[in-house]
Amino acid sequence: MERATPPCSSIMRLMILLVALSLGSATRAHAESELSEHTAVSMSVLSTLGSWTLFVAGATSGHTGGVALGFVGTLLAPTTGHWYAGRVVTWGLATRLVSVGLTAVGMLAVIDELSCHSESCTSEPAVWLVPLGIAGYLAGTIADIYTVPGAVRDHNSRLRDISIVPLAQRGFGGAGVVGRF
Numbered sequence: 001m002e003r004a005t006p007p008c009s010s011i012m013r014l015m016i017l018l019v020a021l022s023l024g025s026a027t028r029a030h031a032e033s034e035l036s037e038h039t040a041v042s043m044s045v046l047s048t049l050g051s052w053t054l055f056v057a058g059a060t061s062g063h064t065g066g067v068a069l070g071f072v073g074t075l076l077a078p079t080t081g082h083w084y085a086g087r088v089v090t091w092g093l094a095t096r097l098v099s100v101g102l103t104a105v106g107m108l109a110v111i112d113e114l115s116c117h118s119e120s121c122t123s124e125p126a127v128w129l130v131p132l133g134i135a136g137y138l139a140g141t142i143a144d145i146y147t148v149p150g151a152v153r154d155h156n157s158r159l160r161d162i163s164i165v166p167l168a169q170r171g172f173g174g175a176g177v178v179g180r181f
Contacts, residue, residue: 044144100137106130
């Protein structure tokens with residue numbers, strides 16, 4: 001007897017493929033050439049939207065693999081434009097990582113509070129870490145996407161700092177190094 005494929009399964013596979021392709025394409029930037037701000041922003045925005053879509057689709061369909069991959073995508077995808085521009089770690093990524101920790105501690109406090117049956121429970125202040133962590137996660141996502149054009153401009157300006165130019169005169173040829181120091 002053949003198992004029926006859930007209708008969401010093909011959408012999940014497509015989303016997983018799109019997220020994987022967008023995350024993988026961030027490593028293809030060439031250090032010697034100018035980069036496109038539009039490409040960098042598109043990478044960050046589209047891979048982030050795809051990751052959130054995968055996360056939500058996985059959560060609503062009960063597909064834990066989609067939830068897990070979508071979560072990892074939402075953590076890393078906003079940074080893909082920065083990776084394209086040569087930046088590995090950003091403030092937005094660091095903020096999202098810290099926010100995951102805050103949310104986890106807050107969730108443990110919520111679980112502890114719900115399982116406590118006495119008046120001596122003291123984890124109530126830690127419960128506020130959940131909304132703080134979620135807000136930090138979203139702020140880190142927005143910060144990474146917002147700062148992508150600046151990362152590309154920084155990369156492109158570094159290319160213009162030092163250049164090797166050909167020199168040609170009658171009876172003389174060579175190369176010269178010019179730069180901005």
